[in-house]
Amino acid sequence: MSPAVTLATTRRILTQLRHDPRTVVLLLVMPSLLMLLLRYVFNSERQFSGLAPALLGIFPFTIMFLITSVTTLRERTSATLERLMTMPVGKLDLLFGYAAAFGLLAAAQVSLATAVSVWWLGLDVAGSVWVLLLVALLDALLGTALGLFVSAFATTEFQAIQFMPVVVLPQFLLCGLLTPRDEMGWLLNGISDVLPLSYAVDALTQVTRSAEVDGTLARNMLIVAGCALLALVLGAATLRRRTP
Amino acid sequence: MPHWGTPRHPVPLTAKLNARRIKRMVNSAVSVEGLRVVRGGREVVRDVSCRIAAGTVTGLLGPSGCGKTTLMRAIVGVQIVAGGTVTVFGRPAGSPALRRTIGYATQNPAIYPDLTVREALRYFASVLRFPPSDVDRVIAEVDLADHAGALIGRLSGGQRSRANLAVALLGTPELLILDEPTVGLDPVLRDELWALFGRLAARGATLLVSSHVMDEAARCDRLLLMREGRLLTDDTPGGLRERTGADDLERAFLHLITEEAAR
Numbered sequence: 001m002s003p004a005v006t007l008a009t010t011r012r013i014l015t016q017l018r019h020d021p022r023t024v025v026l027l028l029v030m031p032s033l034l035m036l037l038l039r040y041v042f043n044s045e046r047q048f049s050g051l052a053p054a055l056l057g058i059f060p061f062t063i064m065f066l067i068t069s070v071t072t073l074r075e076r077t078s079a080t081l082e083r084l085m086t087m088p089v090g091k092l093d094l095l096f097g098y099a100a101a102f103g104l105l106a107a108a109q110v111s112l113a114t115a116v117s118v119w120w121l122g123l124d125v126a127g128s129v130w131v132l133l134l135v136a137l138l139d140a141l142l143g144t145a146l147g148l149f150v151s152a153f154a155t156t157e158f159q160a161i162q163f164m165p166v167v168v169l170p171q172f173l174l175c176g177l178l179t180p181r182d183e184m185g186w187l188l189n190g191i192s193d194v195l196p197l198s199y200a201v202d203a204l205t206q207v208t209r210s211a212e213v214d215g216t217l218a219r220n221m222l223i224v225a226g227c228a229l230l231a232l233v234l235g236a237a238t239l240r241r242r243t244p
Numbered sequence: 245m246p247h248w249g250t251p252r253h254p255v256p257l258t259a260k261l262n263a264r265r266i267k268r269m270v271n272s273a274v275s276v277e278g279l280r281v282v283r284g285g286r287e288v289v290r291d292v293s294c295r296i297a298a299g300t301v302t303g304l305l306g307p308s309g310c311g312k313t314t315l316m317r318a319i320v321g322v323q324i325v326a327g328g329t330v331t332v333f334g335r336p337a338g339s340p341a342l343r344r345t346i347g348y349a350t351q352n353p354a355i356y357p358d359l360t361v362r363e364a365l366r367y368f369a370s371v372l373r374f375p376p377s378d379v380d381r382v383i384a385e386v387d388l389a390d391h392a393g394a395l396i397g398r399l400s401g402g403q404r405s406r407a408n409l410a411v412a413l414l415g416t417p418e419l420l421i422l423d424e425p426t427v428g429l430d431p432v433l434r435d436e437l438w439a440l441f442g443r444l445a446a447r448g449a450t451l452l453v454s455s456h457v458m459d460e461a462a463r464c465d466r467l468l469l470m471r472e473g474r475l476l477t478d479d480t481p482g483g484l485r486e487r488t489g490a491d492d493l494e495r496a497f498l499h500l501i502t503e504e505a506a507r
Binding site for chain 1: 323346
């Protein structure tokens, strides 16, 4: 591990993004626009406040998953990854570099969406807005880490995009947003217990409903962070210096 | 034939052979012994053995698909091999200690199209822990100073391949593995690059350059000719002309190929 290489990688990815302003604008504005749409679909602040917290985590999770898997795949297929693997680069340097770059982007995205939701759309947050931001950021990082991991199993960008419904939609359906998790059948409830997004949504819901920062909240946040870290380490294991 | 001198005392034959091997190992930057590579169930490199002397420019020639790139990948240490050994500066190919000493340029540019030439080189320089001042030097060496601020994706094919080559030149690599570095370049630029290769070798670097242009072969110190995964010949351009009785290298190669086919 070398912090200098990690930092250089982060800077490189952010520079690449700077040359692609359209992507940056889409990334920053999309979640906020979706929140706005959601608010007026319900046309009621109360109903909006029920769903909004979970979506503040799910939108960045999904978007970060998509862009990370496509960007990493591009690095794999364009042979720049192979070139880097011939250089004194640790696999984790690369992955943490990626995670930091997309994490920064996610932080901007989530801050904007949260600000719009809280100050404009009337989302009522009982707990601290900062904790809400932190949880949403963890969700985005989880999406980034899963995207990095899953990109190892795709050989084309087309395949990478197909992984979105595979990885994201089941978690979306089972995370407790549509039906509370404890009202699901034992099997679905069991599955939702091992999916990280469930804990993210639990944490987000708790922050908006109560001001109390208790053990459950901390545990849920730790689980999300742990899953993100695990996906990153698994992603590192899929990088190979020698290929057939 | 190299002459290793006569030992003062009679030595057992095996020891003599070993001493000879050691001496050759020291002189060669790369030594490949019985290399076999299988890709997709097909043997693409078949029992290749060769040595590349330090401080020389070696041309790797042969038709497309003959295993040139695979041999180069094995020397860089990114290829999974089925058998044999590849040693670079006395260490197994791909050793972590070699990662800053080898400059490798793939045939298809492995460089970020959404960065400018300078930004991409600066990134690779920091990964390799070379000073940022190196970036301008290599940009000048590949004659891209006018395009240093241009996005790589907007460059022409030849410019992009020069940007790709520039990455391999960062630092002072002791071994340069260049896969078709002059494809698509105009004759003037090709000539300049070959002059650069000569200067690098004079400075002590070892170069392995693949090509399929025969007039480039004449500028190498030594030539390796591959065909269908086998090493057909390992000789100097002069030696090759002499042995085949052909004046130009193109004919010399044809001669060798028909000779091989007849066997």
